[in-house]
Amino acid sequence: MALLEIDAIDAFYGDFQALFGLSLSVDEGQAVAVIGANGAGKSTLLKAVAGSVPTRSGRVLYDGTDLADLPSHRRAATGISLVPEGRRIFSSLSVEENLLVGAFSERPGPWTLPKIYETFPLLERLAKRSAARLSGGEQQALAIGRALMNNPRLLLLDEVSLGLAPGVVKSLYAVIPIIRDNGTTVLIVEQDVNQALAASDMAHCMLEGKVSLSGRASELSRAAISAAYFGSEVHT
């Protein structure tokens, strides 16, 4: 059964509609990539699942339960963790305090402070440092570590690669198999198509608030992705 079932949702920022009847499902244990250009609605999709953006129609089912009336802090407690776009680190807290805030809901599971430090050794070295004084890559590692501290059943990753050097992106993506091995289902939103496809089983391409292409990550052709990504017709 699908862990996450998004069924024809519309989402708005004020009067601006970002999602148009979007449907998508994620099976437990999978890693699913959602790719698409800037403004396609990828981040909105993740925010709608995490509860930061309300949906007006359609349903978001998580483990069979409709999330409609659940505020975002309660969704976190059910095991939905979002690594938000722009990382949103708590800048007046230390690195370790950021991680501890991530464990606020006290969900049991494999991810603990020592395990985070084992997975991201750089965070252990920086533990006492103010999070405001981290580089972009360090902040992104912290944002992922902070989300893992909630022991999520569903981890939502928003634009992990944004603004980071390729080497740093590679090292962050290297953690995804470890996250999956510990039983977490992963939904990845990316503009970096290659990185996202390599880390995922399934992929969906979004265009103007809808899914324009879906398939197994390994089987989608570059031409089809390019057409779905930019909205041009596929000529065969």
Added chain:
Amino acid sequence: MNWIMAAIGGVLLGGLYALYATGLSVSFGVMRLINLAHGDLAVTAAFLSSTLVLTAGGSPFWTILVLIPVGFGVGVLLQKVVFDRLVGVDPALQIVATFGLSIVIQNALLKVYTADRRALDIGSLKTKSFSIGEVSVGAFPLLRFVVAVLVLVSLSLFLGRTSTGRAFRATSDDPEAARLMGINSRAIYVIASGIAVSTVFLAGIFSGAQTNFASSDGPGLLIFAFEAVIIGGLGSLWGTLAGGIALGLAQTLGAEQFTDWPAQLFGHVLFLIVLAVRPNGLFGRAET
């Protein structure tokens, strides 16, 4: 010797100002809320204390034990009824709404307690003092100062060492990201307002034991609290204590030098200088 006495008096007076300012500092720090009714809440506490003493007898000190929880409850209620609607909106709306609240409280106090001035009687403690050599220190101002420091130390430990305290600071940094971590930001705001009102209740009782008070005194007290917060730097508890002390010192030392002038003037002058030269305050964070 007079200068030393004035300096000690200023520091101890600063403790009271810091106690006034703590609530403003917490409200602004956690939810960026400016509450212009803060001073009126202090006056309310002084009147409630005097009513309790008149009804049940004894010293005003026992009423603190009752009024701190009552203040917390008032804060919770105000948050749910008024302040919740003001979080994250245009500061101009916060000013208008809490200014309105200030007028409502003042008129309610006027209706119940008339325009007469009242005082809280703490008996001989008011005039008691210790002498160290030629320097004498008032027992009550010293007690007030110690209580203010204890309140700030406890708050600082709460914010720095507990899980809920971390949640406070996370919410202050980024409420939306805090919610994603499972933190109920509205519950945090409710606790913040509870703390803000209970500390200003305490300040109001201590102030009422020192000088008499009337229903319209709130805005005057609010100014001292604001000045202490701004001088110390917004969002920093230790800054608030330093700001209170700086304000107290400016008043007592200024009055020592220029005996014809009102002491409060020198506090206002210090406040304006800090605003002009160091608008983030002595201990304020530099950003935004």
